[in-house]
Amino acid sequence: MRRLLTYILVVLFSLFVVIFWWPLNDSDCNSEAFLASKTKKIQIPATKVVVQPWRGGHRVYGIFMVPNEYKQAPFFILTVKGVGNYCSKSFGYSQQLDNVFAQPGTHLVRDFVRTRVALRLIMQGLYSQLNDRQNWTLTYPRQNNS
Numbered sequence: 001m002r003r004l005l006t007y008i009l010v011v012l013f014s015l016f017v018v019i020f021w022w023p024l025n026d027s028d029c030n031s032e033a034f035l036a037s038k039t040k041k042i043q044i045p046a047t048k049v050v051v052q053p054w055r056g057g058h059r060v061y062g063i064f065m066v067p068n069e070y071k072q073a074p075f076f077i078l079t080v081k082g083v084g085n086y087c088s089k090s091f092g093y094s095q096q097l098d099n100v101f102a103q104p105g106t107h108l109v110r111d112f113v114r115t116r117v118a119l120r121l122i123m124q125g126l127y128s129q130l131n132d133r134q135n136w137t138l139t140y141p142r143q144n145n146s
Helices: 002-021 031-036 115-123 127-131
Strands: 041-051 060-067 076-080 084-088 106-112 136-141
Touching: 031 076, 031 084, 031 136, 041 127, 060 115, 060 136, 076 106, 115 127
Parallel strands: none
Antiparallel strands: 041 060, 041 136, 060 106, 076 084, 076 136
């Protein structure tokens, strides 16, 4: 019994450390500098948001309908109000994700918020803010030809 209690305490302490002390933003680029710069940008609102961190990893994400001309963009920045900004690189282009279908001339991009960040926000009572698709945007550097 004592061994089981020790095991449970170690697991709970480990979860506490991961959720509350692990660095939250480990992006490769400086998203704050880009967003503050005078570079022309395009912002794309989320089409759909899924917030289900209790179902495991990669279950907190937004789906965005992005014009095809941004497939070759060097990066984009996911902004979730109240959560932060995360720099990502484009990868994988889909025409259908989670019953969302891309309109002609667009493709779908799914971008994630880390599960530990989502759990922290939910524990702080911010589930509805995280689950509101109006709080999610992707920002791309505007293409020269648009």
